[in-house]
Amino acid sequence: MIHQKTISLGPFPRGIHLITEHILSQCGSLPYTGLLHLFIRHTSAGITINENADPSVRHDMHHFFNELVPEHWSGYTHTMEGPDDMPAHIKASLLGSSVSIPIAHHRLNMGVWQGIYLGEFRNKAGKRTVIATITGE
Amino acid sequence: MIHQKTISLGPFPRGIHLITEHILSQCGSLPYTGLLHLFIRHTSAGITINENADPSVRHDMHHFFNELVPEHWSGYTHTMEGPDDMPAHIKASLLGSSVSIPIAHHRLNMGVWQGIYLGEFRNKAGKRTVIATITGE
Amino acid sequence: MIHQKTISLGPFPRGIHLITEHILSQCGSLPYTGLLHLFIRHTSAGITINENADPSVRHDMHHFFNELVPEHWSGYTHTMEGPDDMPAHIKASLLGSSVSIPIAHHRLNMGVWQGIYLGEFRNKAGKRTVIATITGE
Numbered sequence: 469m470i471h472q473k474t475i476s477l478g479p480f481p482r483g484i485h486l487i488t489e490h491i492l493s494q495c496g497s498l499p500y501t502g503l504l505h506l507f508i509r510h511t512s513a514g515i516t517i518n519e520n521a522d523p524s525v526r527h528d529m530h531h532f533f534n535e536l537v538p539e540h541w542s543g544y545t546h547t548m549e550g551p552d553d554m555p556a557h558i559k560a561s562l563l564g565s566s567v568s569i570p571i572a573h574h575r576l577n578m579g580v581w582q583g584i585y586l587g588e589f590r591n592k593a594g595k596r597t598v599i600a601t602i603t604g605e
Numbered sequence: 606m607i608h609q610k611t612i613s614l615g616p617f618p619r620g621i622h623l624i625t626e627h628i629l630s631q632c633g634s635l636p637y638t639g640l641l642h643l644f645i646r647h648t649s650a651g652i653t654i655n656e657n658a659d660p661s662v663r664h665d666m667h668h669f670f671n672e673l674v675p676e677h678w679s680g681y682t683h684t685m686e687g688p689d690d691m692p693a694h695i696k697a698s699l700l701g702s703s704v705s706i707p708i709a710h711h712r713l714n715m716g717v718w719q720g721i722y723l724g725e726f727r728n729k730a731g732k733r734t735v736i737a738t739i740t741g742e
Numbered sequence: 743m744i745h746q747k748t749i750s751l752g753p754f755p756r757g758i759h760l761i762t763e764h765i766l767s768q769c770g771s772l773p774y775t776g777l778l779h780l781f782i783r784h785t786s787a788g789i790t791i792n793e794n795a796d797p798s799v800r801h802d803m804h805h806f807f808n809e810l811v812p813e814h815w816s817g818y819t820h821t822m823e824g825p826d827d828m829p830a831h832i833k834a835s836l837l838g839s840s841v842s843i844p845i846a847h848h849r850l851n852m853g854v855w856q857g858i859y860l861g862e863f864r865n866k867a868g869k870r871t872v873i874a875t876i877t878g879e
Contacts, residue, residue: 517835524820565704681802683802
């Protein structure tokens with residue numbers, strides 16, 4: 469069994485956001501055993517798994533990514549869409565465009581401290597689309 | 606239904622390359638709904654999803670990765686294969702060795718601005734092999 | 743066919759560790775064609791694919807990650823669990839929480855120089871749990 473859902477998120481402000489419940493509420497029922505694959509259809513936002521409890525982790529990750537991939541590096545040539553654009557592309561590939569999460573007993577088989585993060589790297593982004601592909605039986 | 610193809614790429618010069626058409630032309634027909642998993646069988650090249658239109662994004666990402674993971678950092682001990690080798694291993698793990706892309710209506714269900722990138726991190730690489738695993742129905 | 747195994751690893755000291763054999767010995771038999779998905783149920787450790795032969799690659803990657811994500815950056819606010827904690831979360835998302843590896847002829851279809859790495863980013867971690875999800879036929 470394999471099926472796909474199109475999930476709409478946000479718009480969110482620039483930053484790292486916990487989206488576990490946004491995703492699950494739009495996925496429908498999950499198989500007994502399987503995998504949930506999430507793919508973001510954009511190149512200036514990313515998706516990852518990290519700590520789900522303390523908002524300071526998202527805060528610090530956001531600020532660290534801004535430090536790691538600065539806006540005004542002299543090497544950028546792709547600057548037409550604003551100073552946040554090229555860093556957003558790089559951050560998207562560092563964080564990744566997709567995650568796969570195991571499913572067991574009709575639920576995500578994540579650790580108790582894990583959640584799904586959206587990295588929104590543009591200053592003024594619109595809604596984001598995530599494709600959920602559910603495989604299992 | 607699950608099947609696998611072995612895809613040969615390049616050789617490409619050191620840099621970031623758009624390989625969407627190279628991949629699709631060697632994948633054969635795609636299922637109605639599914640996932641395309643691409644895995645590069647090398648540890649000094651990576652694969653990611655990013656912007657497919659403007660070559661300056663690939664140019665800047667290449668140069669930024671060179672800045673982020675410099676060749677002559679004093680901490681390297683694995684230097685026998687040349688100054689580009691250890692940075693290539695690190696870049697490969699930062700970018701990732703594989704991507705999974707949703708398939709819908711027998712086509713990749715990516716965003717209109719998304720393409721598949723090969724990160725070639727060695728100065729003088731040979732051909733690269735990618736394993737495409739197609740799951741779907 | 744899809745099934746799941748829960749794999750226990752370590753405890754390992756902080757560093758990058760080759761775990762290919764630990765994983766395979768706990769996975770059981772693999773299908774003729776398929777995918778092995780590995781997901782680590784923690785947010786301060788990561789999993790990636792890289793060079794399997796020379797331990798100096800793991801050594802250098804470990805030290806480079808410590809350089810890239812320093813412990814005493816002034817921007818951190820999530821510091822309650824020690825100076826290694828917030829860097830561990832960031833490193834986990836840079837390296838990634840999961841990998842998918844193609845299976846062919848009942849074996850991992852990796853390159854001859856590829857192995858599975860665990861990135862243990864905490865100073866004093868306990869055992870780590872990895873969920874292996876095997877899809878194939």
